[in-house]
Amino acid sequence: MKENDISEEVFVDNNAFIQHKNKKKTIRNIVIILAALFVTAYGVMVFLSYKYFAPGTRINGVDCAFKDKNEVVEKLDEKYKDYKLTLKFKNGESVIYPVNIDYKASFGEAVDSIKKKQNPFLWFIYIFSDDNEAEVHVEFDRDKLKKTLDDIPYLKEKNMIQPEEPKIIFNSGTQKAEIQDGDKGTLIDKDRAYKLCEERLNALDKTLDIYSTSCYIEPKFDENADQIKEAVEKVNSYISTKIKYDYGNTVVEVPAEEIFAMLTIDDIYDVQVSREKVYEYINALSRMYDTYGTDRxxxxHDGRRFITNSETYGFLLDKDAEADALYTDIVNREDVEREPELDNWAYSLDNQGDDIGNSYVEVNLSQQKVYLYKEGQLIFECDCVSGCVAEGHTTPGGLFDIDAVIYDTVLEGEDYSSPVKFWMPFNGGIGFHDATWRSEFGGNIYVNNGSHGCVNLPYDYAQILYENVEWGFPVICYWESELSY
Structure with a gap:
């Protein structure tokens, strides 16, 4: 009875079992299929990532996923397909073309390196990777580059302008020295320019500004340098010195511009007074104002012309002595007014070079007349007696000046001794004096009864002359045969 009871309790549903078994099989098959699909897809991606760049790959901002190396290189190289380098100079531009220097720029090596670093089995890690930076590889012929640069007009030395240092110039308007900025020039440091060109070509830069990259050689100093400002101050202290010469009745001032010309300023702006240039100025002054030995x-008094020269009258500068004196005046920067150092002197001087002026004694030997002029006014006209022609004491014509003004003296010679009150020599032993032993003057007395060469005057006129002349006072003696209209 118990066995039968047990058989009745156990019941197996075959259909349900079969269904359960089939369900498990289906799930297994699905899993196998999915696994197969995954493996296949993975394998495909591995294959594609092996042959091409992995998904998500970016190089220099360019999407390179599933692209082969050549395609990527071509894409990246396209940017520099028409590459050229423009050089900008101060005075123009020039272009370096790739064909002239065998120039080649390619990302091939960099792209190939990135591709080799990728693991195709880990293709999925590149999907969210950062952008890859690829450097371009540049090649060019450096010898051809140098030749190309040497052929550029702006880099030829014959076309370059040397830079000028700031100058200290004289401003005629302000009568002061000032700074003038020099021409910066166009002289280029060619070695630096070559080096920068190579750097720009390697970096694929399209422009090289020669000026902003300090290729131009600059002057050592600029106009704001303290050294130059101090030099200007020193120059102005020299040229502000007032130096005046008293040439007779004329004052000649040494112009500030001429003092400026006597200074030397070296390349480090050291200012000195040049003895050589001072002497050059004195030479010029001598040529301008020396009247000694010149025709006048x-x-x-009646408007006729007398052309005369003189061996004793006229300005003659002592150039060595005056150069030393002027040099000292400038170095000391002291205002002075003085007579120049002279070897010979004249009484007057005007802007036309007339050293006689309008104060003088005029002696017409033919007419035996004496005229005294002061400041253009006739003081007196009187008769005289000049040297005796018959005895060979003819008074010579010419230009002379009073050598002395002596009161109460005795004139002595081999055969005479004559006391006079007023003695005014002008040509060695020849001079004006009173002749109280004479009762008549003028006419033809001089022919047979003249003096030993002196010009004898009536006492009163000799006294007037004595009171109006001084050392250096001009005397002009002439014969009418020497005159012209």
């Missing part, structure tokens, strides 16, 4: 045209 004197107008007589």
């Amino acid at each position: 045209v004197f107008r007589t």
Whole structure:
């Protein structure tokens, strides 16, 4: 009875079992299929990532996923397909073309390196990777580059302008020295320019500004340098010195511009007074104002012309002595007014070079007349007696000046001794004096009864002359045969 009871309790549903078994099989098959699909897809991606760049790959901002190396290189190289380098100079531009220097720029090596580093089995890690940076590889012929640069007009030395240092110039308007900035020039440091060109070509830069990259050689100093400002101050202290010469009745001032010309300023702006240039100025002053030994045209009281020269009268500068004196005046920067150092002197001087002026004694030996002029006014006209022609004491014509003004003396010679009150020599032993032993003057007395060469005057006129002349006072003696209109 118990066995039968047990058989009745156990019941197996075959259909349910079969269904359960089939369900498990289906699930297994699905899993196998999915696994197969995954493996296949993975394998495909491995294959594609092996042959091409992995998904998500970016190089220099360019999407390179599933692209082969050549395609990527071509894409990246396209940017520099028409590459050229423009050089900008101060005075123009020039272009370096790739064909001239065998220039080649390619990302091939960098792209190939990135591709080799990728693991195709780990293709999925590149999907979210960062952008890859690829450097371009540049090649060019450096010898051809140098030749190309040497052929550029702006880099030829014959076309370059040397830079000028700032100058200290004289401003005629302000009568002061000032700074003038020099021409910066166009002189280029060619070695630096070559080096920068190579750097720009390697970096694929399209422009090289020669000026902004300090290729131009600059002057050592600029106009704001303290050294130059101090030099200007020193120059102005020299040229502000007032130096005046008293040439007779004329004052000649040494212009500030001429003092400026006597200074030397070296390349480090050291200012000195040049003895050589001072002497050059004195030479010029001598040529301008020396009248000694020159012909003069004197107008007589009646307007006739007397052309005369003189061995004793006229300005003659002592150039060595005056150069030393002027040098000292400038170095000391002291205002002075003085007579120049002279070897010979004249009484007057005007802007036309007339050193006689309008104060003088005029002696017409033919007419035996004496005229005294002061400041253009006739003081007196009187008769005289000049040297005796018969005895060979003819008074010579010419230009002279009073050598002395002596009161109460005795004139002595081999055969005479004559006391006089007023003695005014002008040509060695020849001079004006009173002749109280004479009762008549003028006419032809001089022919047979003249003096030993002196010009004898009536006492009163000799006294007037004595009171109006001084050392250096001009005397012009002439014969009418020497005159012209």
